[in-house]
Amino acid sequence: MVDVLLGLQWGDEGKGKIVDFLAPEYDIIARFQGGPNAGHTLYLNDKKVVLHTIPSGVFHPKLLNVIGNGVVIDPVSFKAECEEIEGLGVQLASTLIISEKAHIILPTHKALDKANELAKGSNKIGSTLKGIGPTYMDKTGRNGLRVGDLLQSDFTERYNTLKDKHLSLLKQMHYEEDISHLEADFFAAVEALKKYKILAVDYWLNEQISQGKKVLAEGAQGTMLDIDFGTYPFVTSSNTITAGLCTGLGIAPKWVGKVFGISKAYCTRVGSGPFPTELLDETGDLLRKKGNEFGSTTGRPRRCGWIDLVALKYACMLNGVTDLIITKADVLDEMPQIGLCTSYQIDGNTTTQFPFDIHHTETIPQYDYVTQWEKNLSDCVADGDLPENFNTFIKHIESFTGVKISFISNGVGRNQLIVRK
Numbered sequence: 001m002v003d004v005l006l007g008l009q010w011g012d013e014g015k016g017k018i019v020d021f022l023a024p025e026y027d028i029i030a031r032f033q034g035g036p037n038a039g040h041t042l043y044l045n046d047k048k049v050v051l052h053t054i055p056s057g058v059f060h061p062k063l064l065n066v067i068g069n070g071v072v073i074d075p076v077s078f079k080a081e082c083e084e085i086e087g088l089g090v091q092l093a094s095t096l097i098i099s100e101k102a103h104i105i106l107p108t109h110k111a112l113d114k115a116n117e118l119a120k121g122s123n124k125i126g127s128t129l130k131g132i133g134p135t136y137m138d139k140t141g142r143n144g145l146r147v148g149d150l151l152q153s154d155f156t157e158r159y160n161t162l163k164d165k166h167l168s169l170l171k172q173m174h175y176e177e178d179i180s181h182l183e184a185d186f187f188a189a190v191e192a193l194k195k196y197k198i199l200a201v202d203y204w205l206n207e208q209i210s211q212g213k214k215v216l217a218e219g220a221q222g223t224m225l226d227i228d229f230g231t232y233p234f235v236t237s238s239n240t241i242t243a244g245l246c247t248g249l250g251i252a253p254k255w256v257g258k259v260f261g262i263s264k265a266y267c268t269r270v271g272s273g274p275f276p277t278e279l280l281d282e283t284g285d286l287l288r289k290k291g292n293e294f295g296s297t298t299g300r301p302r303r304c305g306w307i308d309l310v311a312l313k314y315a316c317m318l319n320g321v322t323d324l325i326i327t328k329a330d331v332l333d334e335m336p337q338i339g340l341c342t343s344y345q346i347d348g349n350t351t352t353q354f355p356f357d358i359h360h361t362e363t364i365p366q367y368d369y370v371t372q373w374e375k376n377l378s379d380c381v382a383d384g385d386l387p388e389n390f391n392t393f394i395k396h397i398e399s400f401t402g403v404k405i406s407f408i409s410n411g412v413g414r415n416q417l418i419v420r421k
């Protein structure tokens, strides 16, 4: 069986921490989409580690970690990440498996990302500029290079053909950047990548599943950044939802078991695009400060606001969430009152559906409020310790979405997690 864990908002819901917590119950952790735009934070004892391309099960020695075909890999940042993790004593050569079908991010993909954003001006996506969009464009445009191609004798030739194509595009866009000095690093990183296990992950993973091995698929980004269902065009370039694991790993839907969907107890977004419940006042600033809401990959301040149950219910529907996980609940301690958006008002009409065009339409969120729970949630260890007002808050989420909350995260540590009975 394959369980999946993914974000239900605009990313950064705390996926890294929860995968790290659940990992001992699994044999294999597999990333199925996204790339180094992701930043998944976890703590190894007291040391903070941010993972970008490598799955978050990597600190559990008995597990195998898989990078699926749906992921895009930047050899340069991948090499730096491997070196950091190997420096912490992890044997990646024997525990990391990379799909031969995963696509490669070239230095010119990153230049194209910057050129595209510049060309969009004030309409820019707010991309992490890691080359994600251009690499997926080359994948669907049938021009991309894959990990398996690195092992072929004509790789350099194919690299040069694609690079030249990119350079002429960049010229047309009047974007100038000397990438020649990046190429030595790129080719050195390609050699380093070849040292890891490169496999037909589709066959290998299906074989593991048929032998009864338990797999946890780890999503990156979040449902509202999904290329089809997110706040398009302010999205990433992959399918971040449950369906993405089938195409991103080569696994048939019949193998999908539990769907763990993660949401913060409030909401954040980094980069541009619609965010109906955004708080542009002191409350938003307080959430950013208390939640330490600065991007794990780019360091940018995250936009903050109240939890959006309309968007959350939509995300639960798209993903078939079986178990909800609420993170960063502790950040809301001391807030005098806590908002939950239960509908939008658009052109004088009330709706509980996430609209098609939220960018050009004024969407006014309608809120219910819960009053402060005069207790530090980080002091709670069991379900029974949770204060009454907090229980009202989570019951509200459960009844609106129709999904049970299985875990509540109340701190950054691996074990700061309350299991709900």
Ligand code: GDP
Pocket (backbone or CB within 6 Å): 007, 011, 012, 013, 014, 015, 016, 017, 038, 039, 040, 041, 042, 291, 295, 296, 327, 328, 329, 330, 331, 409, 410, 411, 412
């Ligand atoms: P991911 O991309 O979904 O893995 O999330 P990030 O790592 O980008 O961002 C989540 C941030 O919240 C990280 O800094 C985590 O250490 C932190 N975090 C996770 N869970 C909790 C929690 O329950 N409480 C608090 N205060 N911080 C948390």
Ligand code: IMO
Pocket (backbone or CB within 6 Å): 007, 010, 011, 012, 013, 034, 037, 038, 039, 040, 125, 126, 127, 128, 129, 130, 132, 133, 219, 220, 221, 222, 225, 234, 235, 236, 237, 270, 271, 272, 296
């Ligand atoms: P994790 O896995 C939060 C956002 C970017 C931008 C948009 C497109 O850590 O939750 P891209 O680089 O994909 O072209 O950016 O998506 N974005 C994320 N926001 N967490 C992430 O990953 C993100 N990955 C991309 O900020 O708005």
Ligand code: MG
Pocket (backbone or CB within 6 Å): 011, 012, 013, 038, 039, 040, 041, 296, 297
């Ligand atoms: Mg993140």
